[in-house]
Amino acid sequence: MAMDEIVDGLSEVSCDVLVIGGGTAGPMAALKAKLKNPKANVVLLEKANVKRSGAISMGMDGLNNAVIPGYATPEQYTKEITIANDGIVDQKAVYKYAERCYGIIEELDSFGIRFLKNENGDYAVKKVHHIGTYVLPMPNGETVKKAIYRQLRRARILISNRYMATRLLTGSDGRIAGAISVNTRTAEVLVIKAKAVILCMGAAGRLGLPTSGYMFGTYENAANSGDGYAMAYHAGAALANLECFQINPLIKDYNGPACAYVAGPFGAFTANNEGSRFIECDYWSGQMMLEFYNELQSGKGPVFLKLDHLHEDTISEIETTLHKVERPTRGLFHEGRKTDYRQEPIEMHISEIGFCSGHSASGVFVDEFARTTVPGLYAAGDMASVPHNYMLGAFTNGSVAGEDAMEYADNTDFASFDAADIERERERVMAPTRREDGIPPNQIEYKARRLVNDYLQPPKVTRKFELGQRRLAEVREDMETRMIARNAHELLRALETQSIVDCADMAAHASLYRTESRWGLYHLRTDYPEKDDENWFCHSLLSKKDGRMASEKRAVEPYIVPIGEDEKDLYDKQRIRASA
Amino acid sequence: MPLASYQTSVPVVVDDAKCIADKGCTVCVDVCPLDVLRISDMTGKAFMAYDECWYCMPCEADCPTGAVTVNIPYLLR
Amino acid sequence: MADPFESYDDLDDIDDRLHAADPGERRVAIIAIGHSGDPAAVAHLDRMTSDPDPGVRQQVALALGEFDGPEAAAALVKVLVDPEQAVANAAADSMAELKDPGCADAILPLVSHAHAFVRMASLRALKELRRKDTLKPALDALRDTDAAVRVQAIGVIGFLKMEESIPALTSVTTDADAHVRRAAVSALAFSQMKPAAESITRALADTDWMVREVAAETLGTNVNGMHATDPLINALTDEFWQVRLKAVRSLGKMKVARAVPAIGACISHAQANLRKEAAAALGEIADPGGRKFLEPIVDDPDPEVRKNARWAMQQIVARKGALG
Numbered sequence: 019m020a021m022d023e024i025v026d027g028l029s030e031v032s033c034d035v036l037v038i039g040g041g042t043a044g045p046m047a048a049l050k051a052k053l054k055n056p057k058a059n060v061v062l063l064e065k066a067n068v069k070r071s072g073a074i075s076m077g078m079d080g081l082n083n084a085v086i087p088g089y090a091t092p093e094q095y096t097k098e099i100t101i102a103n104d105g106i107v108d109q110k111a112v113y114k115y116a117e118r119c120y121g122i123i124e125e126l127d128s129f130g131i132r133f134l135k136n137e138n139g140d141y142a143v144k145k146v147h148h149i150g151t152y153v154l155p156m157p158n159g160e161t162v163k164k165a166i167y168r169q170l171r172r173a174r175i176l177i178s179n180r181y182m183a184t185r186l187l188t189g190s191d192g193r194i195a196g197a198i199s200v201n202t203r204t205a206e207v208l209v210i211k212a213k214a215v216i217l218c219m220g221a222a223g224r225l226g227l228p229t230s231g232y233m234f235g236t237y238e239n240a241a242n243s244g245d246g247y248a249m250a251y252h253a254g255a256a257l258a259n260l261e262c263f264q265i266n267p268l269i270k271d272y273n274g275p276a277c278a279y280v281a282g283p284f285g286a287f288t289a290n291n292e293g294s295r296f297i298e299c300d301y302w303s304g305q306m307m308l309e310f311y312n313e314l315q316s317g318k319g320p321v322f323l324k325l326d327h328l329h330e331d332t333i334s335e336i337e338t339t340l341h342k343v344e345r346p347t348r349g350l351f352h353e354g355r356k357t358d359y360r361q362e363p364i365e366m367h368i369s370e371i372g373f374c375s376g377h378s379a380s381g382v383f384v385d386e387f388a389r390t391t392v393p394g395l396y397a398a399g400d401m402a403s404v405p406h407n408y409m410l411g412a413f414t415n416g417s418v419a420g421e422d423a424m425e426y427a428d429n430t431d432f433a434s435f436d437a438a439d440i441e442r443e444r445e446r447v448m449a450p451t452r453r454e455d456g457i458p459p460n461q462i463e464y465k466a467r468r469l470v471n472d473y474l475q476p477p478k479v480t481r482k483f484e485l486g487q488r489r490l491a492e493v494r495e496d497m498e499t500r501m502i503a504r505n506a507h508e509l510l511r512a513l514e515t516q517s518i519v520d521c522a523d524m525a526a527h528a529s530l531y532r533t534e535s536r537w538g539l540y541h542l543r544t545d546y547p548e549k550d551d552e553n554w555f556c557h558s559l560l561s562k563k564d565g566r567m568a569s570e571k572r573a574v575e576p577y578i579v580p581i582g583e584d585e586k587d588l589y590d591k592q593r594i595r596a597s598a
Numbered sequence: 599m600p601l602a603s604y605q606t607s608v609p610v611v612v613d614d615a616k617c618i619a620d621k622g623c624t625v626c627v628d629v630c631p632l633d634v635l636r637i638s639d640m641t642g643k644a645f646m647a648y649d650e651c652w653y654c655m656p657c658e659a660d661c662p663t664g665a666v667t668v669n670i671p672y673l674l675r
Numbered sequence: 676m677a678d679p680f681e682s683y684d685d686l687d688d689i690d691d692r693l694h695a696a697d698p699g700e701r702r703v704a705i706i707a708i709g710h711s712g713d714p715a716a717v718a719h720l721d722r723m724t725s726d727p728d729p730g731v732r733q734q735v736a737l738a739l740g741e742f743d744g745p746e747a748a749a750a751l752v753k754v755l756v757d758p759e760q761a762v763a764n765a766a767a768d769s770m771a772e773l774k775d776p777g778c779a780d781a782i783l784p785l786v787s788h789a790h791a792f793v794r795m796a797s798l799r800a801l802k803e804l805r806r807k808d809t810l811k812p813a814l815d816a817l818r819d820t821d822a823a824v825r826v827q828a829i830g831v832i833g834f835l836k837m838e839e840s841i842p843a844l845t846s847v848t849t850d851a852d853a854h855v856r857r858a859a860v861s862a863l864a865f866s867q868m869k870p871a872a873e874s875i876t877r878a879l880a881d882t883d884w885m886v887r888e889v890a891a892e893t894l895g896t897n898v899n900g901m902h903a904t905d906p907l908i909n910a911l912t913d914e915f916w917q918v919r920l921k922a923v924r925s926l927g928k929m930k931v932a933r934a935v936p937a938i939g940a941c942i943s944h945a946q947a948n949l950r951k952e953a954a955a956a957l958g959e960i961a962d963p964g965g966r967k968f969l970e971p972i973v974d975d976p977d978p979e980v981r982k983n984a985r986w987a988m989q990q991i992v993a994r995k996g997a998l999g
Contacts, residue, residue, distance in 0.1 A: 022636075070656035076659070347670060458601065
């Protein structure tokens, strides 16, 4: 059989809880669901292979947001996130995370995941931020996936690798009914009926095009093409604050994190061309990215991660972590360019845009139980709207989702759906394979992502967005009528391209809806340069209504941790300009 | 429109002498998040079939015989 | 269409493949058995620890890392003493992931093994198991000829947090090896006994700057650290700014008003990291005497420095107000 040859096939399975995405949140959701009801069937569906999929395929070098007793409190953390996210936060979910995450750390530790401990065996939490203490390094964090996978196998979770979910099935009563997926190596279709579905499909990280021009050289794992965002949208779920883009500081060209959180506790810092600090903001936020962007644009750029003032032994220690965990090819990259941390700083840049609540706030709208607006549908991790939740948030909220979804599944029956939905979706999915002639997915993807860079990248200009929407509509037309896939692998890329174009459309639509500027660089609109609390102190929710994209406002839930008047501008106050 | 293919130098290199894919090993092919590795029908060894690499390294780290080397893709080197 | 789910292979089926003549095929079978998630797989792996092919044994050592418990530990012991270093390394890494305290029985005899690597790796694995009966052998290992072994022995002792180990830990704060001294000083942090704090304090005069740095930091967390304020103030003139920085931080945490002039002297240092911590410490102490040092840096070119300086000024004003 020729490589990746297309096979005509359709099969159906059913389960109690279906988890889609086996990266970080997904395995935890599946594990917790199974532990809650060991008799139930839990399926974990993954586009790649659970062993090494997702943002942490090579582990993680530290926790940025660990709320550990004695170092930080849930109240303090909730305040911090509320302020860092310019107030647009439903605090219940953040508070729940903050309360539960320590238990999750202990659990991960019991799985054999290695956090930095001092010689007394206590977690070696580091103070990096001005106010709270949240950073727990993981210099030996390369085995995270291995440890989680081990737990899945022990619990005998049904793992289905190399199946890409394409659409959710919903019942006539509006409840979730399952999902349709396609094998990435044979194009066979697998229908999974489920009582509850948890989406853990990661960031939309293949949205903007990296400046290197290499399509897969993205900041996020390039497999994270925003399929979850697209699927939630087409199922009618609401997506929150998508205009709050993700943009990250990174090592220029390499496009991976420079990891100020690893080097920071050792005394390294982000510096301008004069070797001086310039970031005034404390917590990672859109405001911080705006300062970064402004410095890059000013005569004081380029921007660097500065380590050359540190002692040789300290640098060696930092290198051991940076070149082993999370993005281990960092060392290889520096070696190729003959960059030695001891001699010169590392040139940094900012990433292409994406959606990711892990670092910002753009995600499928969820409450504190990880429930979306579709009954029986849950979301967790980088694609769910709990802001700034990083890896530990994915584990913690995945665990919340798994438990609640199993409880829901235990008390419900399968929703009935229209069997014709399956045939319709199968035809839609297979369409690129039925064409004799056309445009390959890589060209369509490249063009869409180039347009994202040209028109949607902040600062956001209304006229540019409108032009971008027109150009993207042309690409969509080509995608829907002319895209071809000659084998199953190309079909995988073709389907990912559809997610990417959906996300690009959502990014444009959501950005035009919020007529103010908020979240620093993430939503900086040149024609509405001011923050407008009177009209826009609210979430924006995007959803599919009558087949079209629609946006609406949703009030921010009353705070459970009040923010004092004097604290509201805490971040502004910290940005202390030199008066001289 | 007719299609043409164009040349690209792939970042993942496999040492055929060390690779044991012909003994039934599929580790590197299994772990790749982008699914770009395949086993050659002709040689029985693993190779990079698609230049769509995130240079993330599970293929190299998990290879039981140290046969796989990940290089930085040329465009961003 | 094939089963869409990952298989939970029958161990007996895999076992047949473990007897394949080709070592490559045996390795592939071991990978499968490692992923089985079935505790019964350990017995199969155990038998493979004596495979003639070192590559196979290395794979066994890795696969054993997927399991926990006394049986897995006993099998790992066999590959940890393997003559091939690559096999032993893999075994050491797998062993460090064991969590079941019951594993200690199999590992303990290795603490006196002829090879330093084996002694080091077994102590490293025992650390996380936190079993009281590992204290005695770890104390003996403090006299090991190999420094890496001594460092791991300190870890075992330090993780147990038992006051009775303080005399022994104190004795290694003057070890010939700097890594050992560093570990020893840091392991004393938990102790409520005065000799522990005295030992940490003496380490402020160590010849190695990293030992001095750890000592300055540890005094900030040890309950008796406040008895070491004078030596900490002396440390503010250490030739390494890294040491000064930790001393500043500890003195700030302990709110030592006497330290204000010496901390103030750090404010003019060229290293922004030190200026920032000095400003923060003056704020924590909130003594009016800090004002004159802070005033010149409220417009420091470094945003972190001026942020901390202004915050510190507010603390001084607030405290003065509170005192009326």
